[in-house]
Amino acid sequence: MEVPNKNSSNFLSIIGLLDNRVELDKKIKPGDNKYFAALAAMASKISYENKEFIKGVVEKIWKMDLLGAYDFWDERHQKNTTQGFMFHDKNANPDTIIVAFRGTEPFDAAAWSTDFDISWYKLHGIEGRVHSGFMKALGLKLDGSWPIDDGEDSEHLPAYNTITKELKRHFQINNRTRFVVTGHSLGGALAILFPAVLALHKEDGVLNRLEGVYTFGQPKVGDEKFGNFMEKQLEHYGVKYYRFVYSHDIVPRLPYDDSVLMFKHFGISLYINCFYEIKDEEESYKNYFDFESIFTMRMDTLWELVRSFILPRIFGLEYKEGLLLQMFRLVGLVFPGLPAHGPRDYINSTRLANYL
Known part of the structure; x- marks a missing residue:
């Protein structure tokens, strides 16, 4: 028996096995309203794969330039845990760098410890309180400070420092280049907190290049005051923030928005139901355990299983679902x-729903 090589360009994570699509939707072109959302959704999905797989997809299939695939340093675990990659889309006008953070892998204990670290952290210079685990995943040190890039220990730079340094380097080469930040699940939380840390460090030059933030199945990241602070920052710098929420996805409804935890979303969500229809209202219920939703959730889940046999007949074989995903449904x-939390329905949503 040959043991699979996890670093091979052919190796797929469990996320990739549930949805092995790597092609971009050919009907969505650069300049279309859906373009960055659809590209961000695909980037968020392949961020779960290894560096060789990502390189093959970005360069050979998407015909774009991979700028780097990173394992970022985490002081808590004294090892590289947070992951992400950057690539350059020269087809967009202006040309755009996409930064994609990886979400929580099902069997990654370090990532799960980040998700469950729901203690509050109050940062000097940022209004409100934020999720401690997410900020530490970006690079916040245990003493509450941020690492300083002195150029001597670049291998141990966390996500925020590494990405900011790379973006500045590329902006010096081309003064028209913009960038987009994206992520699914935990990756979505890191994507929206990244501009918060840029604001904390008064990185106006970088924030002025930020085109938009696209998150998929993103959990809540802070309290109401932090949400108000971020809305002001995004408005000031003209940053578009699109938070996609698909149907009954559990993760956007965590941590709880109640009188104890007080986590709250901010901005307007793009809520998409199980028929891939965009709804103007916020999520149908803000917390996962909601008595009124018990019946509705199971009926919609049953429809999603039936739908898996219908979609390829209507929209083509790229929407065909494998046996593993059908069992998961x-x-x-x-x-x-x-x-509902898997990237597949978010990719389908960016392609099939009428939004933006």
């Missing part, structure tokens, strides 16, 4: 909201 009848 069956699990949703017992634990609704779990299958």
Whole structure:
């Protein structure tokens, strides 16, 4: 028996096995309203894969330039845990760098510890309180400070420092280049907190290049005061923030928005139901355990299983779902909201729903 090589360009994570698509939607062209959202959704999905796989997809299939695939240093675990990659889309006008953060891998204990670290952290210079685990994943040190890039220990730079340094380097080469930040799940939380840390460090030159933030299945990252602070910052710098929420996805409804935890989303969500229809209202319920949603969640999950046999007949074979994903949808009848969190439905949403 040959043991799979996890660093091979052919190796797929469990996320990739659930949805092995790597082609971009040919019907969505650069300049279209959907372009960056659709590209960001695909980038968020392949961020779960290894560096060789990402390189092959970005350079050989998408015909774009991979700028780097990173394992970022995490002081808590004394090893590289947070992951992400950057690539340059020269087809966009102006040319655009996409920064994609990886979400929580199902069998990554370090990432799960980040998700469950729901203690509050109050940062000097940022209004409100933020999720401690997410900020530490970006690079916040245990003593509450941020690492200083002195050029001597570049291998141990965390996500925020590494990405900011790379963006500045590319901006010096081309003064028209813009950038987009994206991520799914935990990656979405890091994507929206990245401009918050830029604001904390008064990186106006970088923030003025930020075209937009696209998150998919993003958990809540802070309290109401932090949300108000971020809305002012995004408005000041003209940054578009699109937070996609698909159907009964459990993660956007965590941590709880109640009188104890007080986590709250900010901005307007693009809520898309199980028919891939965009809804103007916020999520149908803000917390996962909602008595009124028990029946609705299971009915919608059953429809998603039936829909898996219908979609390829209507929209083509790229929407065909494999047996593994269909089995996962069956699990949703017992634990609704779990299958809805996968990147597949978010990719379908950016392609099929009428939004933006």
